Amino acid sequence: MLKTATDKYQDIRDAVRALCAEFPAEYHRKIDAQRAYPKEFVDALTQAGWLAALIPHDYGGSGLGLAEASVIMEEINRSGGNAGACHGQMYNMGTLLRHGSSAQKQHYLPKIASGEWRLQSMGVTEPSSGTDTTKIKTSAVKKGDRYVINGQKVWISRVQHSDWMILLARTTPLAEVKKKTAGMSIFMVDLRQAERSGMTVRPIANMVNHETNELFFENLEIPEENLIGQEGEGFRYILDGLNAERTLIAAECIGDGYWFIDRVTKYANERVVFGRPIGQNQGVQFPIAESYIEIEAANLMRFRACELFDAKQPCGAQANMAKYLAAKASWEAANACIQFHGGFGFAHEYDVERKFRETRLYQVAPISTNLILSYVAEHVLGLPRSF
Numbered sequence: 590m591l592k593t594a595t596d597k598y599q600d601i602r603d604a605v606r607a608l609c610a611e612f613p614a615e616y617h618r619k620i621d622a623q624r625a626y627p628k629e630f631v632d633a634l635t636q637a638g639w640l641a642a643l644i645p646h647d648y649g650g651s652g653l654g655l656a657e658a659s660v661i662m663e664e665i666n667r668s669g670g671n672a673g674a675c676h677g678q679m680y681n682m683g684t685l686l687r688h689g690s691s692a693q694k695q696h697y698l699p700k701i702a703s704g705e706w707r708l709q710s711m712g713v714t715e716p717s718s719g720t721d722t723t724k725i726k727t728s729a730v731k732k733g734d735r736y737v738i739n740g741q742k743v744w745i746s747r748v749q750h751s752d753w754m755i756l757l758a759r760t761t762p763l764a765e766v767k768k769k770t771a772g773m774s775i776f777m778v779d780l781r782q783a784e785r786s787g788m789t790v791r792p793i794a795n796m797v798n799h800e801t802n803e804l805f806f807e808n809l810e811i812p813e814e815n816l817i818g819q820e821g822e823g824f825r826y827i828l829d830g831l832n833a834e835r836t837l838i839a840a841e842c843i844g845d846g847y848w849f850i851d852r853v854t855k856y857a858n859e860r861v862v863f864g865r866p867i868g869q870n871q872g873v874q875f876p877i878a879e880s881y882i883e884i885e886a887a888n889l890m891r892f893r894a895c896e897l898f899d900a901k902q903p904c905g906a907q908a909n910m911a912k913y914l915a916a917k918a919s920w921e922a923a924n925a926c927i928q929f930h931g932g933f934g935f936a937h938e939y940d941v942e943r944k945f946r947e948t949r950l951y952q953v954a955p956i957s958t959n960l961i962l963s964y965v966a967e968h969v970l971g972l973p974r975s976f
């Protein structure tokens with residue numbers, strides 16, 4: 590494995606690597622070919638407590654900071670796995686932790702920490718609104734002690750491997766609110782019960798082995814106690830969770846980036862064409878060196894975001910910039926890796942094409958690169974709002 594500077598998280602790195610080593614490349618390759626869910630891998634991570642890193646001790650988690658949590662995600666991807674199968678379990682509960690009532694936290698968090706319940710899904714995106722979340726049409730109308738949900742979501746991940754979903758819906762129509770970000774609320778949805786009473790799940794076949802779905806709601810009834818926080822404040826609650834999510838995804842991209850650099854440097858040293866290793870050519874060396882430099886820079890920004898987050902300081906700019914840099918760097922590394930493997934980069938048995946597909950996602954989801962640029966331009970640099 591590529592040598593990188595040791596840091597204070599070496600114990601976590603060693604332990605996660607040891608667990609990941611029990612699930613070698615053949616395992617992930619087979620799961621990808623079968624378009625299956627890496628159940629055994631996710632179960633092992635859960636049982637070892639890694640996915641409960643951010644849940645406080647009081648609720649049965651390990652109470653670690655975002656820096657430690659990000660190292661866990663990084664190591665999963667660096668070992669050749671894909672944290673995308675389970676990262677929701679680590680960060681979705683943050684909404685509940687920050688905005689749930691004490692009774693809700695007591696009810697959900699210990700079972701999420703133990704893995705008895707999975708809260709791996711978050712339903713925000715809709716087909717007609719896209720990134721413009723304030724235009725969502727899914728509605729939640731209060732009737733007695735219940736909310737009745739109607740509408741549609743798209744690209745909602747891990748629904749089939751989750752017990753609960755956090756759902757964003759409009760409780761006040763857009764036309765009736767003073768501010769477009771007001772009037773949305775979040776709910777805990779019991780997914781198995783919902784499937785029996787008004788929610789239809791339609792899987793979306795896609796480029797990555799990523800379980801994601803269209804959801805249709807027709808008069809789905811949710812008990813009022815499943816509302817998190819105050820009615821109408823849901824958009825703000827979702828935004829509150831984004832910094833952790835972006836930083837963790839940045840760490841996954843950094844893990845991918847190191848994996849690609851590791852593979853391509855090894856291959857470029859070994860593969861002899863025209864009587865010398867291909868890595869002796871500067872046309873091969875430079876793209877690899879360039880993406881390595883970018884990964885290292887992204888890594889610094891990731892730890893800066895973690896440091897601020899863990900100190901409860903504002904970190905929106907750093908979390909967004911870390912995600913931007915890391916997703917771009919891992920993609921550049923992936924491109925160099927597949928390019929310099931020549932034809933073999935396309936063979937399943939080298940795993941390069943699988944990781945290439947997996948890392949490409951992160952320039953689009955959970956937030957696209959353009960929207961990060963827009964955030965930095967407008968919120969950090971004070972340029973005029975474009976939307």
Ligand SMILES: Cc1cc2nc3c(=O)[nH]c(=O)nc-3n(C[C@H](O)[C@H](O)[C@H](O)COP(=O)(O)OP(=O)(O)OC[C@H]3O[C@@H](n4cnc5c(N)ncnc54)[C@H](O)[C@@H]3O)c2cc1C
Pocket residue numbers: 710711712713714718719720721743744745746747795799801950953954955956957958959960963975976
């Ligand atoms: C595999 C996968 C899993 C996902 N999982 C989830 C999930 O679990 N839950 C969930 O809620 N969502 C999920 N998503 C949705 C994801 O968050 C969105 O796809 C993403 O935010 C982009 O939204 P969109 O697809 O609607 O693109 P659009 O909003 O339609 O945008 C299309 C393109 O136009 C660009 N664009 C749009 N507006 C502007 C602008 N003003 N300036 C410049 N460029 C602009 C965007 O950057 C983007 O590249 C997932 C998506 C995928 C592909």
